[in-house]
Amino acid sequence: MASLLRKAISAWALFGALFILAIVLVTTVNVSAFTANRIAVLFGSTVAGISGYEDFVRLAVSVTALSFIPYCQLKRGHVVVDLFVQSMPKAVRAGLDKLWLATTAVLAVFLAYWMWVGLNETMADQTRTAILGWQEWPWYGPGVVSMILWALVCVMQLFEGEAHG
Numbered sequence: 001m002a003s004l005l006r007k008a009i010s011a012w013a014l015f016g017a018l019f020i021l022a023i024v025l026v027t028t029v030n031v032s033a034f035t036a037n038r039i040a041v042l043f044g045s046t047v048a049g050i051s052g053y054e055d056f057v058r059l060a061v062s063v064t065a066l067s068f069i070p071y072c073q074l075k076r077g078h079v080v081v082d083l084f085v086q087s088m089p090k091a092v093r094a095g096l097d098k099l100w101l102a103t104t105a106v107l108a109v110f111l112a113y114w115m116w117v118g119l120n121e122t123m124a125d126q127t128r129t130a131i132l133g134w135q136e137w138p139w140y141g142p143g144v145v146s147m148i149l150w151a152l153v154c155v156m157q158l159f160e161g162e163a164h165g
Contacts, residue, residue: 002156009070009149015142016067019060026056052132059129059139067142070149073104073157098158105154112147115140 029050036047072078085093119140127136 002160005149005152005156006074009074009153012067012146012149013071016064019064019067023057023060023064026050026053052129055129055132055134059134059136063139063142066146069146070153073150073153076157101154101158105151105158108147108151108154112144112151115143115147119144 030053033047033049037049040047082093085096088096119137122140123135123137128134129136
């Protein structure tokens with residue numbers, strides 16, 4: 001089961017990486033269009049940027065950022081301040097690690113719940129992006145999945161017994 005969860009979390013991070021590539025591609029095209037427009041103006045013409053660029057990037061960045069959180073937890077890559085904990089006995093450090101893993105799992109479930117509420121409210125309100133007119137509620141889904149995966153990896157680490165630090 002843990003192996004399957006690790007693979008799912010890695011695949012989820014790759015899903016987020018695809019959004020990074022899309023953001024980079026769209027941004028490159030948009031900046032190139034702005035540059036071409038500056039040149040075209042000199043000749044009495046214009047080149048338009050990508051319509052709705054900001055809409056797409058805003059939504060894609062939210063998916064990307066949240067998709068990496070479970071992977072970061074899996075690799076124990078989150079920031080840890082353990083200046084005082086380093087000198088404590090190993091049993092105390094392990095206990096604190098378990099406490100923070102449990103707390104983080106609860107936090108992730110809490111965030112998943114509120115993202116789910118936001119998804120439903122946005123769907124009920126039929127909220128759309130300003131320029132493209134895209135429905136916004138589907139973009140909440142990856143965030144909910146990310147928070148659930150984050151909670152699951154915390155629980156997995158809680159029971160694996162790998163103390164951090």
